[in-house]
Amino acid sequence: MNRPPITPKRVLIAIAVLLLLSSQLPTGAATAIGSIPRSFVGFISKPASILHRMSATLRPGRTNAPDFTPGGELADQLAQANVYIDTLEQEILELRDVSQSLAQIDALLDLGGIRLIGANVLGFNGDLENPIITIGVGESSGLREGLAVVWGAGLVGRVISTSAQTADVQLVTAADTKLQVRIAQPVRDGVTEPLPAFIQVADDGRSFITEDFAVDAPVEVGDLVHLADDSWQFRARGFIVGVVTEAIDHPDRPYLNKYVVIRPTLPLPSLTRVAVLVPVD
Amino acid sequence: MNWLVFAITSYLFLLLQTGLKPLLGIPDAMGASPNFLLILAVFIGLSAQTKTVAWGMLTLGILANLIPGPEPTGTILGPVALGYLAGAFAILQLRTLVFRESVISLAIMVFFVGIIVELVTVMLYTGRGLPLFLNQPIPNWSAIDELFQRFWELLYSAVAAVPLGLILLRLRTGFNFTGITRGERSY
Numbered sequence: 001m002n003r004p005p006i007t008p009k010r011v012l013i014a015i016a017v018l019l020l021l022s023s024q025l026p027t028g029a030a031t032a033i034g035s036i037p038r039s040f041v042g043f044i045s046k047p048a049s050i051l052h053r054m055s056a057t058l059r060p061g062r063t064n065a066p067d068f069t070p071g072g073e074l075a076d077q078l079a080q081a082n083v084y085i086d087t088l089e090q091e092i093l094e095l096r097d098v099s100q101s102l103a104q105i106d107a108l109l110d111l112g113g114i115r116l117i118g119a120n121v122l123g124f125n126g127d128l129e130n131p132i133i134t135i136g137v138g139e140s141s142g143l144r145e146g147l148a149v150v151w152g153a154g155l156v157g158r159v160i161s162t163s164a165q166t167a168d169v170q171l172v173t174a175a176d177t178k179l180q181v182r183i184a185q186p187v188r189d190g191v192t193e194p195l196p197a198f199i200q201v202a203d204d205g206r207s208f209i210t211e212d213f214a215v216d217a218p219v220e221v222g223d224l225v226h227l228a229d230d231s232w233q234f235r236a237r238g239f240i241v242g243v244v245t246e247a248i249d250h251p252d253r254p255y256l257n258k259y260v261v262i263r264p265t266l267p268l269p270s271l272t273r274v275a276v277l278v279p280v281d
Numbered sequence: 282m283n284w285l286v287f288a289i290t291s292y293l294f295l296l297l298q299t300g301l302k303p304l305l306g307i308p309d310a311m312g313a314s315p316n317f318l319l320i321l322a323v324f325i326g327l328s329a330q331t332k333t334v335a336w337g338m339l340t341l342g343i344l345a346n347l348i349p350g351p352e353p354t355g356t357i358l359g360p361v362a363l364g365y366l367a368g369a370f371a372i373l374q375l376r377t378l379v380f381r382e383s384v385i386s387l388a389i390m391v392f393f394v395g396i397i398v399e400l401v402t403v404m405l406y407t408g409r410g411l412p413l414f415l416n417q418p419i420p421n422w423s424a425i426d427e428l429f430q431r432f433w434e435l436l437y438s439a440v441a442a443v444p445l446g447l448i449l450l451r452l453r454t455g456f457n458f459t460g461i462t463r464g465e466r467s468y
Contacts, residue, residue: 012335016366023359023405027417031355034346038356041347044296051300059304123299125349128311128430129421132349134299161355168349168356175421205311269310270303 035163041122042165045136049120053272061267097265101152114235116150116275117141122166124269128205131171133157135274138165142278148236151274154266155227155239159276167276171268172241177201179208180229181241183219183260192218196228199241199262208242208262211250215258219247225262235277240265282333283457287325287340290452294321295344305441313433315441318345319398322365323391323442324449326372327381328458338369342398351406351419351427364402371397382453384446391442395435403427 004010022033119135137143139162149156149169157171172179177200184194195217199208213219223244227237246261297317303310318341325337342365346358372394379386403424410418 008332008336012339015339016363019359019362019366020405021359023357023363024408024415025357026415027352027354027357030357030359031352034356034358037343037358038347044292044299047296048299051296052303055301055304061303061310123348124302124310126302126306126311126314127349127351129423129426130351130353131311132353134349160353170353174353206309267310269306 031161035161038161039163039165041134042136042138042163045120045122045166048122049136049272052121052123056267056270056272059270061270098152101154104153113280115142115278115280117143117278118273118275119167121272121274126269129175131174131205131269132160132168133171133269133271133274135167135169135276136165137276138162138167140164141276143167143276146233147279148233148239148277149274150236150239150277151266151271153240154264155236155241156266156268156271156274158232169274173201173205173208173264173268175201175205177208179227179232179241182226182228183223183244184226185220186222186224186243194226195219197225197260199225202261206263207245210260210262211257213258213260215249215254215256217258219244219258219260221245221247223247233277233279235279282325282329282337283455286452286455286457287337290321290449290456291318291341291344294318294341298345299348307433307437313430313437316345316395316434316438317441317445319365319368319395319438320387320391320442320445321449322368323372323394324387324446326369326394327376327379327387327390328453328456330458331373334373335366335369338365338372341365342368351422353420357406357409360402360405361398363405364398364400367401368394368398382450384443384450387446387449388439388442392435392439395431395438399428399431399435403431 022030025033117137119137122134122136125132143159143162145159145161147159149159155172157169159167160170161168179199181197181199182194183197185192197210197212199210202209221244225241225244227239227241229237242262242264244260245263248259250257250259294317302314306312306314322338322341326334329337339362342362345365346361347356349356350361372390375390375393379390406419406422407424409415410422
């Protein structure tokens with residue numbers, strides 16, 4: 001019996017059919033197939049990481065550094081008085097931010113049962129709805145789906161898929177993200193308790209909003225928003241989701257509620273290094 | 282075509298694609314950024330021999346498909362690769378109409394072939410959500426929003442194709458597009 005010859009054209013058609021089937025498979029099977037070639041992305045990990053770091057250095061994303069000065073009146077007076085002093089103060093605030101982040105990392109390192117695995121960021125997919133960064137550690141370092149990813153004291157996102165040497169991390173600003181949080185003053189006065197709240201990603205995909213607070217709730221610009229969500233890894237709770245940048249009367253319910261806008265403290269797509277919270281089993 | 286040069290160039294363009302988003306995104310890293318692999322694919326499509334175009338563009342499509350897409354749980358292999366394959370078919374129909382060694386032609390073709398690529402890609406991703414087939418829509422997927430965002434990326438890519446095209450055109454001899462392959466006659 002004569003078999004039809006295998007020609008490049010037939011091979012191409014066969015590949016196209018296989019790709020079509022792959023693209024319409026159920027999600028679990030499709031991602032399992034896709035993870036095989038995804039492993040090859042490890043080949044570009046080192047130069048891609050360098051290029052990404054260079055890009056982020058040349059054009060760092062906006063950092064919403066929280067104002068740690070109680071009241072902030074002194075900062076306002078200084079800004080009005082002298083631009084030079086204002087610049088110096090901004091630098092001091094940023095350094096205090098770094099200092100507090102480092103202190104919180106130290107505190108976390110003291111906790112048992114968790115390892116912080118550092119990773120280079122290999123790339124960012126650029127998708128506003130489903131922002132994903134790829135990092136240069138994977139299953140071989142103990143990563144698995146669902147682990148929280150942080151940098152400094154800030155929450156970055158959650159591992160959604162892994163290969164041997166890489167992992168994809170969905171940023172916390174992905175569309176439809178809803179988080180249970182606690183909003184606290186940056187400098188505790190010992191009297192005001194952190195306020196529980198639900199926040200959700202705003203339509204712009206770059207910030208969170210919450211509309212639940214009563215109009216007289218003690219939420220101020222500069223307050224820090226800490227993760228307190230049961231659906232996240234236990235050790236991730238307490239990491240900073242963002243800082244309150246706007247707390248105004250609700251446009252539709254001005255005498256009832258506040259409209260609070262929260263921005264991440266980290267320039268999430270431009271990060272060059274992250275750390276994964278891996279439980280020690 | 283010299284496949285070694287193609288492989289090295291593809292590798293470099295994949296690096297650019299994954300590494301330069303924070304630098305080139307408009308208005309920020311979340312915004313539109315140029316599609317380097319599409320630019321290279323259209324350059325190959327314009328310059329390579331007919332039987333090589335589909336293989337080259339399919340390879341680049343699979344590479345582009347390895348970059349995380351809209352599905353949050355992982356990479357779905359197929360939609361982008363098939364989009365590039367459709368782009369290869371389109372470019373073979375259109376390339377007789379343009380002057381191939383011009384960066385302006387490259388930029389225009391990046392835009393028009395990109396439309397085909399993105400339409401097919403978005404169609405296949407959208408098809409996953411149709412109740413007739415799989416009924417597993419991608420979370421937060423909106424075909425209109427995707428097409429809108431991809432339109433700006435295509436415009437940006439077309440602009441970026443001009444300087445990149447100048448570099449690629451200088452590399453034409455290295456690609457050996459007119460090389461005689463086995464079984465081909467020269468006159």
